[in-house]
Amino acid sequence: MASSSPINAAKDWFARMGWTPFYFQEEAWEAYEKGRCGLVNAPTGSGKTYSLLLPAILQPKLPAAGVKLIWITPIRALSKEIEQASRRAIEGLNLPWEVGVRTGDTSQAEKRRQKSSLPDILITTPESLHLLLSQKQASHLFRNLQCVVVDEWHELIGSKRAVQVELALSALKGMRPKLRVWGISATIGNMEEAMQILMGAEPVRPKPVIIRAQHEKRIEVTSILPDELEVLPWAGHLGIRLLEKVIPIIKSSGSCLIFTNTRSQAEIWYQRILDVAPELAGWLGMHHGSISRELRHWVEDALHSGDLKAVVCTSSLDLGVDFRPVETIIQIGSPKGVARFIQRAGRSGHQPGATSRIYFVPTHSLELVEAAALRSAIDSHIIEERVPYIRSFDVLIQWLVTLAVGEGFYPEVVLKQVRSTVSFSSMTDEEWLWILNFITTGGEPLGGYDEFHRVAIDADGRYFVEKRKVAMRHRLSMGTIVSEAMLQVRLLGGGFLGSIEEWFIARLKPGDVFWFAGKNLELVEVKAMTVRVRKSNSKAGIVPSWQGGRMPLSAQLGEQLRIKLGEAYIGRTDTPSVHPELVMIQPLIELQAERSVVPSERELLIEYFESEEGHHLYVYPFEGRLVHEGMAALIAYRISLFAPLTFSIAMNDYGFELLCDQPIPIQEALDSDIFTVQDLREDIQASVNETEMARRKFRDISHIAGLVFGGYPGKPMKEKHMQSNAQLFFNVFSEDEPNNILLHQAYDEVYTFQLEEARMHAAMDRIEKREIRLIHIEKPTPLAFPIMVDRLREKLTSERLEDRVKRMIEW
Template sequence: MPGRTAARQAQPAPGEAWMARRGWQPFAFQREVWQAIAEGRSGLLHATTGSGKTYAVWLGMLDALLARHPPGRGAEPLRAIWLTPMRALASDTAKALAQPLNELAPAWTLGLRTGDTPSAERARQDRRMPTVLVTTPESLTLMLTRENAREDLSQVEFVVVDEWHELIGSKRGVQAQLAIARLWQFNPALVAWGLSATLGNLEQAMEVLCHPGAEGKAPALVQGRIDKTLLIDTLIPPDPGKYSWAGHLGARMQQPVVEEIAKSGTTLVFTNVRSQAEIWYQLLLEAKPEWAGHIALHHGSLDRATREWVEQGLKQGTLRAVVATSSLDLGVDFLPVERVLQIGSAKGVARMMQRAGRSGHAPGRPSRVTLVPTNTMELVEAAAARWAAKTGRVEKRTSPEKPLDVLVQHIVTVALGGGFAPDAFYAEVTSAYAYRNLTRAEFDWAVTFCERGGESLGAYPEYHRIVHGEDGMYTVQDKGVAKRHRLGVGTIVSDAAIQVKFLTGAVIGTMEEGFIARLRAGDHFFFAGRLLEFVRVRDMAAYVRKATKNKGTVPTWQGSKMALSTELSDAVLEMMQNAAHGEFAEPELLAARPMLQTQQRLSKIPTPRTLLVESYRSREGQHLYVYPFAGRNVHLGLASLLAWRLARLQPNTFSMSINDYGFELVGAAPFDIAPVTSQALFTGDDLLHDVLASLNSTELAQRRFREIARVAGLITPGYPGQPKSAKQLQASSALFFEVFRKYDAGNLLLNQAEQEVLSQELELSRLSETLARMRARAVDFAELRHPSPMSLPLMVERFREKLTTEQLSERLDRILRAMEKEEA
């Protein structure tokens, strides 16, 4: 008998046996996850992209489910939910999960539920939920709005959040937190796991996702360590030069990029913004017309069918190259991809590593990313990014702090999904990490706002969304409120999209309404890899025809400027310090050497312990350059703050420009720079007051309020086939903003708008930290005879606002000739 028991114990679990039949050997971290799940513990798995995270968690959960519910003839009810941040990722994940499920429990079912799921499939799921459901945070929240939500979801035993690093820092992540808190309320024994590849604060990320611990079981943090080679190199420009500004080297890198693609297998070419993706797609076709049909474009504005065709081509290896934005950042499995090229700086270590992982997406295969600089400073950034990745300096991601618009939406969601009792629901909400500091007064305000519309909307029945019944439960009684709420569930808010169509009616994709509104009939622009001529707007569609002229204006979408992360900024300063000491060991620093030596000769090179301040006089006035290396968002706040403080000391009018390395102030009249060089203006005293005074904070808050009003359900995007325009939404939100300011000054959504402007747009906490760091550094002051290599890009940023491309080129030619003449 003992011998038989020992033999039975020695048999591998079903999941491991399934792997063995494929000739796969589990990694140590996979076994660690299986053990933790068997013990009923939640956790976070952090491992390299393509290392086997999905099967580490899924096979562990499948083993546990098979042990508890031996497979019979029929399907089990919904037992596991797998959350993904992207629809395309959901489809790939479902295929991966189905392989062992079909073999080990053929009677169990697996379903996919996203915004793309056909209504017939949704109806089938509504009648009987699958055993395993792959879905998104929005679709899970919609499931919580159903009256029988508790009945459908109370038997869920496992929930997984894939690509947790992508969700944790956003309101979508908060939405996921609240949904999981609801599932925990339905089933206190629920086990939750997060998967991530690029996070710098693992303990906190685990705490955000995992419940304090069902039955006192501490969550498990598992770090997958496998021999996964990450290669980071740089495509060195033939002649970077002494002076360079944003985009200066871009088109010059066309031929080197083409050559790299030609000698590689399937290649992903990443850009940071859609307009840049359009430009590079055109550059590749211009250099290699014969590649038409073998290279493609992929970004979020393109038609869904086009994107799916591109993704299929990548999976099958039929495409030579795809130019993409962050739309292909996440873990869709493209095995044929051999190379990743990053045009310009990735602006963050995590983003660069995430994109590198798109190549060699399988255990044991190396991942390679080649950085393609578009200016000389990006050569320094490339060396810094490699050093930061090698030393593990990856960005942290933190959860938003109690966003009340998401809470207001969730209150109506739960009221729809069976209702809630206030005391129990407050305990449930505060079990979600984002709301751990939510006061009862704030919670009660949010409930009252949903019930009566606050102090100013009481007379309007459509804002009485929930009703307090005699049984003490809050529910939704109005069918119109229910319909509007379900249509508006979600936290993704962007500029209203408008369809782009040919005159024949064929849809090409969508673009922001703000861009289309600036076009006149006959204007030309590049979109979806084509040169198009704008004809007219009718019925929420922009009609275009193929253009015959070889001239176009490349569309500029919102969000085109990513800020450099703190970790990468610090790494750049480390590289600059090496250069200041005459050390050019990295190939990128060697290529940037002419620029760095010219900077040292004309001015100084900034380092981690010094703050470079430059002054220059021209016909425009007095120029002041400061280089904190804190990213463009912080520099916007700093430039405005210092200009305001300088003008308070001595009346003056300042113009400004910013980039990721520093900022420029130009005074119409001469001004005393001693308060800057003495660091007197870097004080953190009265910082909030001074920042608000230096900016049009009311205008910024009103713009931010539009997003909050949309998430909180005050304004809706309209009904299917009857969408509201951006102008209508903006007018509606502006009206609410003014009404609340005048008649409901204590409205917490107004406070949230101001706080989000300070924390997200101006990064007030980071601004405060930057001021402290500036005070701690020694000021290196340089009086310039003519612009330095670091100041010239800031001048170019300002010139671009008021000069045509041709005028800008002429102006720069004159400046550069004058510099070279003086240097000679």
């Protein structure tokens, strides 16, 4: 290497590649060379990887053996890009570095080889890193580690996987006190907090830095507008009708990613595209998390090489996959968040300085307002915050058993490490002792059962796992992603297609046809945990659905949506909008104004309507489904204090409905200020079945903490058995140990993440300061109609729903 310094070497290589480094890249190179830690914040496709990879591999006097750089990625697909980028740099700089990948897709042979010796650069996931730290020789494996880079940190920060990263970093810093820690992140609303969580609760010297790219990523948003507008919209109806307009975009693009919000949508759009344009067969692929690893890898390689023209995908291709041929991005339906939309848009123009272009396909007319809101949010640099998980004791319990499975641990040493994390910096001595007792005896209620005595203590006070069965079961259960029980889908000839949730297959009988992995499949039999199928020529089939696929509207997008809806009413301003979407929906807005009012950003609209079903109350906070679920229950409870009423509740991202067979005393309730934040927690507790919600949360907590075992490979425990076991523990703890830490955690997660109490409090506080417009309507309005349809969808089949909606439109 001819250059005198790592920075000069990096610049020389860039010059040979025909690239010019951005200022943020040079800033990161200099900060790394000075021994700093920090966070690199730059748009997708701007060269974030090389801002940290190059200085890490160009450091002089590196040890001869062992892993020196760990690169943590949130998804397996991203690991492939990092591997390719690393090899490109190593070959270009003529460095003797070895690169390896360790994820759930890594072969068993490679894992065995890595068990004794890790490559110089290890690209891995949080779960796989924990598995490595559970090895008996973990400290030897990491003895020469110099740096850890956490990629796409913004994606991890709002999950328990971030807690996994915090704990792993605390242990690695214990082994290597001078370890450099860096993160890579797209923009989020709480960037400083994100860096603090990554760095830890204790001061780091020299002070960590946030290095921000000064250039902005240009994003062009183009909506696919329908020829005819639904003035009474309902969710999911419009999108597929725009397919004829989407096909030409796919054909005219050199390559295209078609993003859907759920795996079910991906299956539907893949099939419908081929139905309308069969000439795309062989040029169109599909990619989502339930498809087999081999098929996903084939799709990624084929798109990169140009063998595929388009891929229908989900968030499985959201992050970092550097497919340079991708020219066009199509988003089916609103992504419900600004950051997610920007991330997906960034898949096109995935090079420094290039413009990202994204087409927006609404699934109902009101989503056109969301398109305008997304464009305004991008222009105004409005981005969501990520709420971190704090005090996730289920993850800590799993971590301590991981350490005990490996080299074992001494409590006084690990306590200091654990408290150095932001997540557990507030943990008390009493909570720590409770956790140690829990992993060694199972705690007071379970002390009499030997299977919960997982960790032993030797004469020196070292905590370790001595039972081979405990170690094996723990390694099989590690991780914080708890999904429904999955069944393998295999063709009769033996080909593996992917995995599907048990509850969906339980609805089918042999001979039924369903769509999966881009194929129409006939169910032959379910044997053990394998679904055997054959290809079907039938044109009809059931589309699988997966739990937890729908994302709620973010607070930031909700705010922009309220603003844009107010702007959309030309009758209020007499000035046509600059957004073509808002011009398009004028008939819908005019109908809303004719039947009710179009609320401005400073107003809360409430509509009251009487039909043969009963008395309907519609409220439109535009705060997302989760907030509306809790708010609807709260408002129903407060109204019921005036009269003993029973309500049915329905909601979508824009508002909620209270339906009652008796008149609703809404004016009297408004006069008493039912939207006050006073006594909010007490009234929430009275209005929702928090115990049942906590019971459902406890299912995942008990699995992560190791109370419930998911089963062995090929023999997973059935979902109903896991659920019943978790409920049994919940009941035992509730009755015999009400101060159980995991029990309290379940309730905390209900309020923080399910009911979004903090966001509900902010919404109620905002509403208190706004004018409330109570409008008595005679017919459903464009805002009310989709909520009505969503409620009917739960009761009617899709065919009957179509007929019912047609009759409702004629009201």
